[in-house]
Amino acid sequence: MSRISTFPLAVILTAISICANADTRTAPQSSAKTLQKAGVASGSQESSFAVDIPRLIEVSVAKVLEDHEDVQLDDLIIEQDGIYFHCNPAAYWRFVNTVTLELPDQSGPASLCEARLVFILKDTLKKNSQVADSASGYCFNTIDFESVRAIVYGSGAIETGRGKGHDGGTVLCDEHRVFLPVDEAIAQYTNQEKPTEDSSSP
């Protein structure tokens, strides 16, 4: 995991007001993860981002336990899947009071980027699987669960909320979604090897 550093910020005084609502319809990412590399030497330029996933999970869990006293650490599991950060200057800039619908002062918490983590309440997780096409070996797998969602804003604020979820899809029948206790989810990021560039020479 790359380390956090401080990036210089250019002073931009121009305020651009725009309200866009664009939804990605299809975004086939590189499933094979075989990509064309730009003409830059490996590590020749500084990365524009850095993330401390273990700490992110730790502080999110701490806030979840603080906000929801009926939830214990052992109740929570996390799906072994990606953690996403979305950046949008038009969204989440201001926190809206969901009771009064008042916008707080401009100098209040603000965020360009935010991360969302979903902690599933272990005992509520129900997995369902139906054979979709026995000839090709595909199944329709779904899960139902109750959860506590944590949103970590760029300002450092963390919001949590209870919710229910249902999702699923058609996958190969031998593919199974994996859910991990919090400590194991963190260990996935702390136990991995440093970035390597093996097999670089023919």
Added chain:
Amino acid sequence: MATHDAQGNSLFVVDSPDLIAKTADSVYRERDDIRNNELVATPSMVSVRCEPQQEVRLPVYSDTQCPAPLVISSPCIAYVHFPLRSTFKSDVTVLHDGQCEVHFSYDFVTAQQLENGDILVNGGNGGAGGSQTGDCATLKPYLEIEEAIALHQNALMRESAAITQP
């Protein structure tokens, strides 16, 4: 912008203006099929995805043998979607008081940056669409790259000011 926990430790940093600028430059430099000035932008063009043990395999070319691919471990990867100017299709409806609504669709290309700073310019492509309302005279369903960089820089400045408030 850095996020800090109660102990003042940073949790994540995404310098999205820098990311947009660097990846756009790499796309123009490395992809012959992308014409000059073809890339445009949207406010929400930047994201980061982290996945344990995520790695990228890069082909290694050789005329004489079949070398193993270059494998780079990068649990987190930043993605930047660039709509293609020439692919935009839009349908504008006049509302009232000089306001218009535009429905649009476009194709985009994706560039990626790994944790070590490497930039990959063939990270995928696809289509997207949406709608937007605003003044008919200025309504535009996309931003120029320079406008997006300025927008993100401005957001970072506001965020920085908010964080440093006593």
